Amino acid sequence: xxxxxxxxxxxxxxxxxxxxxxxxxxxxxxxxxxxxxxxxxxxxxxxxxxxxxxxxxxxxxxxxxxxxxxxxxxxxxxxxxxxxxxxxxxxxxxxxxxxxxxxxxxxxxxxxxxxxxxxxxxxxxxxxxxxxxxxxxxxxxxxxxxxxxxxxxxxxxxxxxxxxxxxxxxxxxxxxxxxxxxxxxxxxxxxxxxxxxxxxxxxxxxxxxxxxxxxxxxxxxxxxxxxxxxxxxxxxxxxxxxxxxxxxxxxxxxxxxxxxxxxxxxxxxxxxxxxxxxxxxxxxxxxxxxxxxxxxxxxxxxxxxxxxxxxxxxxxxxxxxxxxxxxxxxxxxxxxxxxxxxxxxxxxxxxxxxxxxxxxxxxxxxxxxxxxxxxxxxxxxxxxxxxxxxxxxxxxxx
Amino acid sequence: xxxxxxxxxxxxxxxxxxxxxxxxxxxxxxxxxxxxxxxxxxxxxxxxxxxxxxxxxxxxxxxxxxxxxxxxxxxxxxxxxxxxxxxxxxxxxxxxxxxxxxxxxxxxxxxxxxxxxxxxxxxxxxxxxxxxxxxxxxxxxxxxxxxxxxxxxxxxxxxxxxxxxxxxxxxxxxxxxxxxxxxxxxxxxxxxxxxxxxxxxxxxxxxxxxxxxxxxxxxxxxxxxxxxxxxxxxxxxxxxxxxxxxxxxxxxxxxxxxxxxxxxxxxxxxxxxxxxxxxxxxxxxxxxxxxxxxxxxxxxxxxxxxxxxxxxxxxxxxxxxxxxxxxxxxxxxxxxxxxxxxxxxxxxxxxxxxxxxxxxxxxxxxxxxxxxxxxxxxxxxxxxxxxxxxxxxxxxxxxxxxxxxxxxxxxxxxxxxxxxxxxxxxxxxxxxxxxxxxxxxxx
Numbered sequence: 133x134x135x136x137x138x139x140x141x142x143x144x145x146x147x148x149x150x151x152x153x154x155x156x157x158x159x160x161x162x163x164x165x166x167x168x169x170x171x172x173x174x175x176x177x178x179x180x181x182x183x184x185x186x187x188x189x190x191x192x193x194x195x196x197x198x199x200x201x202x203x204x205x206x207x208x209x210x211x212x213x214x215x216x217x218x219x220x221x222x223x224x225x226x227x228x229x230x231x232x233x234x235x236x237x238x239x240x241x242x243x244x245x246x247x248x249x250x251x252x253x254x255x256x257x258x259x260x261x262x263x264x265x266x267x268x269x270x271x272x273x274x275x276x277x278x279x280x281x282x283x284x285x286x287x288x289x290x291x292x293x294x295x296x297x298x299x300x301x302x303x304x305x306x307x308x309x310x311x312x313x314x315x316x317x318x319x320x321x322x323x324x325x326x327x328x329x330x331x332x333x334x335x336x337x338x339x340x341x342x343x344x345x346x347x348x349x350x351x352x353x354x355x356x357x358x359x360x361x362x363x364x365x366x367x368x369x370x371x372x373x374x375x376x377x378x379x380x381x382x383x384x385x386x387x388x389x390x391x392x393x394x395x396x397x398x399x400x401x402x403x404x405x406x407x408x409x410x411x412x413x414x415x416x417x418x419x420x421x422x423x424x425x426x427x428x429x430x431x432x433x434x435x436x437x438x439x440x441x442x443x444x445x446x447x448x449x450x451x452x453x454x455x456x457x458x459x460x461x462x463x464x465x466x467x468x469x470x471x472x473x474x475x476x477x478x479x480x481x482x483x484x485x486x487x488x489x490x491x492x493x494x495x496x497x498x499x500x501x502x503x504x505x506x507x508x509x510x511x512x513x514x515x516x517x518x519x520x521x522x523x524x525x526x527x528x529x530x
Numbered sequence: 531x532x533x534x535x536x537x538x539x540x541x542x543x544x545x546x547x548x549x550x551x552x553x554x555x556x557x558x559x560x561x562x563x564x565x566x567x568x569x570x571x572x573x574x575x576x577x578x579x580x581x582x583x584x585x586x587x588x589x590x591x592x593x594x595x596x597x598x599x600x601x602x603x604x605x606x607x608x609x610x611x612x613x614x615x616x617x618x619x620x621x622x623x624x625x626x627x628x629x630x631x632x633x634x635x636x637x638x639x640x641x642x643x644x645x646x647x648x649x650x651x652x653x654x655x656x657x658x659x660x661x662x663x664x665x666x667x668x669x670x671x672x673x674x675x676x677x678x679x680x681x682x683x684x685x686x687x688x689x690x691x692x693x694x695x696x697x698x699x700x701x702x703x704x705x706x707x708x709x710x711x712x713x714x715x716x717x718x719x720x721x722x723x724x725x726x727x728x729x730x731x732x733x734x735x736x737x738x739x740x741x742x743x744x745x746x747x748x749x750x751x752x753x754x755x756x757x758x759x760x761x762x763x764x765x766x767x768x769x770x771x772x773x774x775x776x777x778x779x780x781x782x783x784x785x786x787x788x789x790x791x792x793x794x795x796x797x798x799x800x801x802x803x804x805x806x807x808x809x810x811x812x813x814x815x816x817x818x819x820x821x822x823x824x825x826x827x828x829x830x831x832x833x834x835x836x837x838x839x840x841x842x843x844x845x846x847x848x849x850x851x852x853x854x855x856x857x858x859x860x861x862x863x864x865x866x867x868x869x870x871x872x873x874x875x876x877x878x879x880x881x882x883x884x885x886x887x888x889x890x891x892x893x894x895x896x897x898x899x900x901x902x903x904x905x906x907x908x909x910x911x912x913x914x915x916x917x918x919x920x921x922x923x924x925x926x927x928x929x930x931x932x933x934x935x936x937x938x939x940x941x942x943x944x945x946x947x948x949x950x951x952x953x954x955x956x957x958x959x960x961x962x963x964x965x966x967x968x969x970x971x972x973x
Contacts (some may be wrong), residue, residue: 164891172909173912249747256751261755262755280672281676283747283748292684297684305679312646313649320654384646448551459563459567460563495654
């Protein structure tokens with residue numbers, strides 16, 4: 133009897149989901165769209181920008197060897213592309229382009245640039261940039277470096293006086309300095325042969341985070357179905373048919389869990405087709421975290437359903453809880469950019485725990501052992517929510 | 531008559547708990563989350579956490595003290611000195627974002643001409659902060675790189691000895707004690723005299739170089755994108771409060787949901803039977819549509835007032851340079867969004883269908899139109915597509931006023947486009963309404 137009721141409730145849920153074609157769009161279409169578009173927008177988070185590098189326009193009124201040298205040293209970056217305008221342009225035009233948002237940055241080299249350098253006067257240079265764009269910041273850094281080089285050469289020539297300034301020696305030491313910074317990303321690249329060195333691509337965050345968000349959101353938005361059943365009295369009818377509240381809780385929990393896991397499997401599978409995307413080496417961790425997170429979401433939806441009296445309440449609550457869980461839990465933006473207490477808060481939510489496990493798998497290559505505290509937390513949350521759901525159901529469906 | 535219709539709709543909205551949640555409670559909650567995450571509570575509140583940084587090695591005490599002071603005073607870093615094993619573990623666990631490993635910085639090494647390598651170990655999960663540390667360090671080393679390259683280019687004979695050649699400083703660095711070095715110089719051995727002479731020459735040359743660098747060769751002035759009409763190029767006008775950049779986009783996103791929800795009122799009225807009652811009243815066709823449009827616009831405006839009011843009071847959000855710019859943009863946006871969802875409400879079968887279609891449309895438009903990420907930060911192809919979305923013009927107008935602190939003059943074109951979209955979609959609504967057979971078609 134018990135297993136038959138559970139099986140019936142599970143099948144009923146699956147059939148209801150499949151009966152409405154638009155559900156498929158919400159389960160798969162929307163998350164895929166979000167993952168791809170947001171991943172493209174984040175670009176590669178650390179080393180390069182969006183697929184087509186934004187333009188940095190250079191207006192060179194000087195057209196001298198020195199200005200050409202300066203422009204040449206700005207090139208060769210992935211984050212932006214240098215375009216030297218055919219026209220001489222003007223300072224105002226360069227500023228206007230950036231102010232209007234048509235260029236990430238613009239450089240104006242006045243006609244007096246070369247003459248000033250030769251005469252030993254400070255050579256004027258004007259740089260306009262949009263500080264909110266990563267490409268502009270990179271081009272600014274590159275310009276600062278190029279200007280520092282020019283400054284050093286001019287200073288060296290001045291210091292040499294009648295003596296010789298050996299340009300070849302300077303260039304050689306500039307290209308290969310003696311004092312250097314060697315940066316290494318620890319983690320998977322160090323441990324094994326992997327194409328990934330930490331979290332380097334936007335997809336590595338958006339892939340798992342939107343999978344988690346839409347799995348949770350779909351379940352919480354399905355709360356209205358349980359409320360409808362409760363209001364229609366079908367759950368009471370089952371209860372009268374000798375189904376215990378535990379059986380009902382199990383049936384109402386397992387149906388969404390099954391659908392959620394199918395949804396997660398498709399979405400996580402799709403994510404692997406995206407560039408620079410995998411889930412580390414521990415398949416077991418991937419399975420455990422998804423089962424636990426989906427379970428917690430299903431149990432949470434069940435508990436929420438016992439608190440909502442109308443479908444309107446259920447819809448509002450479902451939307452509110454899923455949005456808050458996503459934003460506070462670090463599914464919308466990486467937790468490293470929020471204040472410390474917000475990070476602590478995130479770890480008190482299933483979304484925060486699950487995305488942390490994903491980041492640990494992808495970036496650090498961690499498995500079950502290292503992620504155990506997060507996984508155990510999810511187990512605890514699942515147990516507490518299931519007990520609460522059973523108690524609430526018993527009280528509501530006499 | 532229009533006023534009566536709008537008042538009735540507002541009363542019905544207030545009585546519907548779901549509508550109030552979608553319009554006010556959810557945006558307020560999310561605004562609070564955004565504010566706490568990015569805006570803080572003004573100057574005194576919690577801000578972005580200082581970057582935890584491990585420091586490994588044994589640099590001279592002078593360098594160590596200066597570094598500690600500089601890092602502490604900047605407020606951007608939380609340094610901790612530890613051994614390399616601990617640092618490695620801290621970085622791998624993500625307890626620090628990066629570890630800087632100092633090389634042997636004894637004078638013997640520094641003057642030997644050997645390569646000096648500072649190592650930076652970065653947290654693999656840190657997408658931003660580890661890179662910030664790297665960029666700052668690279669900028670610092672740029673000065674060393676420039677100074678050394680110039681020095682050797684001008685006075686190559688001062689510098690490092692060739693392989694196997696005797697170095698005049700060798701005797702200096704046999705003992706680490708400065709007193710011992712001084713004792714040798716004072717006692718006046720020929721070796722000490724040569725070394726002292728060499729050292730004096732290097733310092734003399736450093737002074738010459740310092741004088742040569744006193745006047746920069748290039749007068750580079752950088753200007754951040756700022757308020758065009760203000761013209762204060764040296765003092766950028768764009769806001770530094772992240773909240774000012776994020777809330778306009780998110781606010782419009784919430785407003786889109788509220789407008790869609792308000793459009794759904796047509797279906798709710800049909801389901802409850804009040805629409806039938808309304809249709810038999812002596813109303814013109816335009817009254818009915820304009821009534822729903824006015825209600826949706828008023829609803830959106832109310833939401834925006836609550837959101838921006840909370841943003842201003844709690845998170846010191848900027849509301850623009852004058853009271854008109856933001857009010858006009860809010861009015862134009864509310865009107866545009868109210869008209870945008872009206873055709874959808876007329877074309878859909880019931881509230882559920884409208885909810886599904888409008889949520890899909892809203893999420894798609896929000897992605898492409900720059901509600902989540904500034905349009906300029908998107909790939910070029912998405913930027914081009916984004917310009918054809920109505921919310922793009924609302925987003926850029928709000929950003930211009932709030933984030934760039936610009937006045938009405940900067941958003942003239944945006945207002946014109948938003949009003950044009952409003953007219954187009956209102957016209958479209960009338961067309962659909964008539965094609966469906968007017969009042970009868972609504973039932």
